[in-house]
Amino acid sequence: MVLQQRREPYPHWEYTDPSGAEVLRVVPERGGLVTGWSSLGRDWLYFDAERFADPDLSVRGGIPVLFPICGGLPDGRLPLPQGVFTLAQHGFARDRAWELSALEGGDGVRLTLAHDPHTLAAFPFLFRLSLEYRLAPGQLGITAQVANAGEDPMPFSFGLHPYWAVDDLSAVRLEGLPAEGFDHHTMAPATLAAQLEALGEGVDLLAHPAGPVRLRGVAGGAAVTLEPDAPLDLVVLWTDPPRPMVCLEPWTAPRGALISGDRRLLVDPGGCCSLSCRYRVDRGWG
Template identity: 30%
Template sequence: MIILENEILRATIAPKGAELQSLINTTTGIEHMWSGDAAYWAKFSPVLFPIVGGLKNDTYYFNDTAYQLPRHGFARDKTFAAEQLSLAEAVFTLTHDEQTLAVYPFEFVLKLRYRLNGSTLSCTYEVYNPGKEELLFSVGAHPAFAVPFVKDTNYSDYYLQFNVAEKLDRWKLENGLIAAPEPLQFDNNTLPLQPSLFYEDAIVLKHMQTNTITLACTKNDHGIHFKFDDFPFFGIWAAKDAPFVCLEPWCGIADSVTHDQQLKNKEGINVLAANTNWQRSWSVACF
């Protein structure tokens, strides 16, 4: 485990999956990350790469060849090379190998850079294309935050506050694939948390103007500001009746029910030229 710490926060990250597993506000004693209880969901904050969501029939085609990938890809199950740069910063690196090339025929370097700055933890995804051909990929975040995170409060005491007033559609999922939209029901940019929100899988949003979502409680003054920029898709999810909520900025999305399974035609696919870099960041500020 790699531990980052400053005067306010302590973060613990596992080299397997470069997965953030703990984020404690040491001034309040609040653990903001989900515990990873396998009775509900045994992960904490998996990285989604080289796809986000599911593929139609778990299959895509590239250059007339069929390849299979599981939901959210393989990076979350791979061990990254870990380098602690300081007490407050670490970098985790994953590169292509024979196993990845068999299911994903692209050379790549994926880095996750975690950094503490005061009460904020940032996570930056850096993708480099070391190959001679274009790199086609998706990447996304999946951090699970504990709800409730303060004793003597309940799940229904918590809410998500969007920082922009806008009307949003929830894109419904059919067997993990994007289907038809329906209006997301929320008032004054606020989405009260209820377990039933996720009984039909994740809330999937597209191209919203919101770039900060606050997770807060009606019974105390603690919570997080979750900030993300230049992620065209966003997921909100929890396992059935589980005491957490995932806030998921994505550069990529599951296949639609009508997708032709051609990787180059996949909605939200990112195309990176040879010998070039790409990056996106999200951050969580604890209060």
């Protein structure tokens, strides 16, 4: 296992597993962002390094982290018993500096984020969020631990926003999603068939699959499968044409959950909530 700091093609940390075949690239100071994953001889994640070089622009690529909300809030305002707070789209985790370390078992890395004066101004809870990325041939396992070190119950939502590189949006196929979901563009129910036809125009679909979801047509004609685990078992399908990528995202709750209560998670004082999912890539699928 090797964890080394690199300067090219952009400043990042690079983790290499003992075999040398699995590589994870991470920029902890930019939202704990995983910028690349190489496995089975190929890079699987889309990453816009030119846009990333401008810190004033939102990231397009890698695996951004969504916490303590997924999506946005009306006027960006979060009403809580402690008062009304302002939270930007997807929360603040993707904009904060994280701590990085190698896992003791030598099979991946751990990223950790804790409350600070900036987060407390937007989310008045003493929290500790850790993410563990474990690598195996063709597999990326992800576990999140959300701990509450405060004296009040802590509500939250959590999600990941992975960008998967594709060769051609028109050739993308999805398996495992239900026939109907919810269109975030129109804020109304929508059929999966109509959303798949519109991938090249841009889609933002929330769905609740009954099991794994396979995305066919990723780079090199392969497939990536998301294996969700409740409560991290909602899936968002998002495209941003003409970028050659598809986001296949696991979420715990829909937009506005901390206000509506729909699938809102709550951690008691001194408690901890564990969330997990896994991605598998297979070069044998077309």
